[in-house]
Amino acid sequence: MSKVAERKARMRTDLIESAERRISEQGVARLHARELAADVGCSVGTIYNLFEDLDALILHVSFRTLKRIDDVMEASMDDVGDADAVSRMVTLGRTYCDFAVANSNLWAALFEHNLPADYPLPDWVLEGQLSLFRHIEAPLSFYMPSSDRETVGRTARSLFSMVHGMVSLSLERRISGVNLDMLDEQTEFMIRTFVRGLKSDQA
Amino acid sequence: MSKVAERKARMRTDLIESAERRISEQGVARLHARELAADVGCSVGTIYNLFEDLDALILHVSFRTLKRIDDVMEASMDDVGDADAVSRMVTLGRTYCDFAVANSNLWAALFEHNLPADYPLPDWVLEGQLSLFRHIEAPLSFYMPSSDRETVGRTARSLFSMVHGMVSLSLERRISGVNLDMLDEQTEFMIRTFVRGLKSDQA
């Protein structure tokens, strides 16, 4: 790689990291091109040479966030030992809640930042999410032995949506969701009750 | 009420209605003061005489949306006849999904419009939501006979969050939730399975 390409690559990662830090600390709404440029020591124009626009940069940060969520979920499954399937599902739910609460601004940028209606979505935005669902599918399929892959997958998405919705309304100041203090506990209750429903269906 | 107060009140409702129409048609991100002023035949300054800022106007529209959601949920319970409790819960869930899909821009303005972090929230924003939860609590309490009010209320919020999360990720282009075609059906499955879990808990 040539000097110039190296420099370009370093500036790209510098910008992404600076954007990530600013989003994490202040929220995506307070991410501004001029401040980013000052952070990394370049001009505003350079940002636009390296990224289509600020939304593209935000998408890159969001992809990293998605990866981090995937990592903590993966790690939580490594740590869980030989727990039964439903406990694994609870662990995944709690891990997701904990990450969202601890990194609420990054999490909000990933899920709640509004792109223009016609903004082109890179493929990797959707692909990165499949891995999240797969974590859930593994233990869930244990309780849905007679369902096809697609049904299990759809239910995994629904369970993800459930936990996501609980987090979303809990964190949203303007909406009165489940109290933050009880979020983990209530998430566990919801997952365990749902799984009991799956089991009683087979019986 | 004096002439001037009448005029003022009419202009206020005109502005709210115009904002509602524009949000409904184009989304909250494309609501602009100059266009609103042109709609109702006043100057931009007048908007700021009647509302603190555009966010305040958006909050008024959101309150109407909340009221409309409450109304359709209420109406769905009037229509449901003597169905059993779980069917009532399913009806509430489907009604919510249908409203969100049919009025996605209004729904998004209510739940996803980001206010400044320190923006003061009027009381009625949170109060209006209590009614939504109460619709769910009534049939839900049937399956949680030995739980206290608070636990039932928290579980009602969680179920609301579940359906809300499913709708949210289904409508979000950038996130791969449950396919929109299957949203109603999948919502029903999730609610029925959860309730079965509640029942098997008692047994």
Add this chain to the structure above:
DNA sequence: ATATGAAATGAACAAAGTTCATTTTTCTGG
């Protein structure tokens, strides 16, 4: 060393929310 093309620059532009000095309208007392 020079020419050439790529990259960086930042002033300028555009879009949109918000303000406020000025103008217009309304109200009130005589």
Add this chain to the structure above:
DNA sequence: CCAGAAAAATGAACTTTGTTCATTTCATAT
């Protein structure tokens, strides 16, 4: 009905912020 005062409406100007692009700076190959 009029004059003056108070209230309301006005819209030009200001502010902020994303984005562009003509110009300058730099790196590389011959």
